[in-house]
Amino acid sequence: MTNTKVLLIGYGNPGRLDDGLGPALAQAIEARGIPGVTVDIDYQLLVEDAAAVAEYDVVIFVDASVKGKEPFSFRSVEASEDITFTTHSMRPESVVALAEDMFGQKAQAYTLAIRGYDFNDFGEELSERAAANLESAISFLEGVIQNNLYGDAASAIG
Amino acid sequence: MSAPENMRKIVIEPVTRVEGHGKVTILLDDEKQVQQARLHIVEFRGFERFIQGRPYWEIPVLVQRLCGICPVSHHLAAAKAMDIVAGVDELTPTAEKMRRLMHYGQMFQSHALHFFHLCSPDLLFGFDADVAIRNVVGVARKFPELAVQGVMMRKYGQEIIKATAGKKIHGTGAIPGGINKNLSIEERDEFLKDIEQMLEWSRASVKVAKDYTVENLETVADFGSFDSNHLSLVREDGAMDLYHGNLRAIDAQGNKIFDQVDYQNYLDYVAEEVKPWSYMKFPFIKSIGPEDGWYRVGPLPRVNLCDFIDTPEAEKERQEFMAVTEGKPNNITMAYHWTRMIELLHSAEKIKELLNDPDLQGEDLIVKGERRPEGVGLIEAPRGTLFHHYKVDENDQVTMCNLIVSTTNNNTPMNLAVEGVARKYLSGATEITEGLLNRVEVAIRAYDPCLSCATHAMGQMPLVIELIDSDGRLLDKKAKGMSLND
Incomplete structure (x- = not known):
């Protein structure tokens, strides 16, 4: 183990089926009580997350993915400006950019995008395939955190 | 044509x-x-079906799945409806004030988010500015202090929600008939440490919005503006009340259409029209009809139609705002921003008032009553009046749910x-x-x-x-x- 301060933000709406993958992973990691890892859960990323991000060495954004790689992708995040219609939600790239601009802190940032399949209804359960992807993602991320292998994992998995 | x-x-x-x-x-x-x-x-209408058959006491928690931006508004509107279902017409002082603190925390953070990070790029850089800078990151680079203020105000409101609702999201604080926790002395003192700073930033925010509107009055007066009816809750004495009150509606000149209407009877006063090209309904005042009976909700109507605001600094700002139109309702669409900041200041004043109220440390949290089959809960959410209406059967299961959310109320405008x-x-x-x-x-x-x-x-x-x-x-x-x- 290292003294790396890690923030994991799992986001999505658990009331919208597979959109709850991010919060589900966050809960699973929180339950493991890994030293040095702080877990946060929210519906979406927002501006105040920039203040939190600025306090950590490593930040992992965990969300459901609509049509991405199965069972998940793990990529590094570069700060970038966001041009969106609304700031009712933000992308990880924008949160990282705000953390740098407003608080002068640059964390290593990664996205863990877990593939989901069923988003078009209200319901608090994951689809069978999404639940399987979640299990794979939990095992993967636990290993990455325990061994401090963020950059290597992002290069290898993509 | x-x-x-x-x-x-x-x-x-x-x-x-x-x-x-x-x-x-x-x-x-x-x-x-x-x-x-x-x-x-x-609009996604399946939510009403989703909660049918659920026990009524679960609803204030479940409805937070509707919206990740204002879950507290749905939480409180549903809790107010379920108070009625639980046979409770009046909460204990501790329960009512804890809910109010939660609501003003929500209003404070939501208005701060909107102003600093959604509309400020347009106001600070102009509508024609390069999109590469006309965004929240652009604001952070050119006006870093303003951007940080917005973040810290939002965070303060979020922390109040966490302390009153129990959790940052999916809170469980409000329950039918009351609340499930009070505010500890330690929590109170944490919030009191920063409240003066929040008030100072709120005053500055009102100034930014006011100066922008006054300096650009000719432009904004003509920007998407039109005469309209206005609707919101007001207190019995006519004061602005964002948590509870009776319904008042006025026309574009300020004449009352109805006043002090008990919202349990909202269906006698408000109806919704369906149009073939939109999934979202179009609410209107029944006595006027769908053609001319549509209305606006939110900060602009709330400031326009209340008789006064019961906190001194926001009241002073309200008077200044109303002076622009010589006391008549202001129908300028862009004036929403100015009124939103007046409400931001009002929320900060209310938070301070509540934090200094020992009732928040009371132990009497819940009232019990005799079960009723139906209940309506209304609240003034950040975006406007929010209606929750439920019917509950003898097995305590929800059989009917009707929601009119703020954005739906503003559909025609x-x-x-x-x-x-x-x-x-x-x-x-x-x-x-x-x-x-x-x-x-x-x-x-x-x-x-x-x-x-x-x-x-x-x-x-x-x-x-x-x-x-x-x-x-x-x-x-x-x-x-x-x-x-x-």
């Missing part, structure tokens, strides 16, 4: 894979004159604002510039609509703009904020 086959259509559409998104269609004729502009907000701006700025345009399109967005943003809060998985494209000619050919397509991951 040109025949429809000679028109072309501009579509501004956030492409999401789920319902709950918005789309603007602007129909141009051969001479590029705007013939029609409509805002379509695709938002459409009129879009059409007004489109006619003024897009007619005759030879090119659909970012500045022109942004003016349409600015008109919608004034109402702070909640368009697609429910899901935010990676892979969605928040905004796509399509230009289609009269033959249906795609002439141009622009996308904003596309995901990188998928």
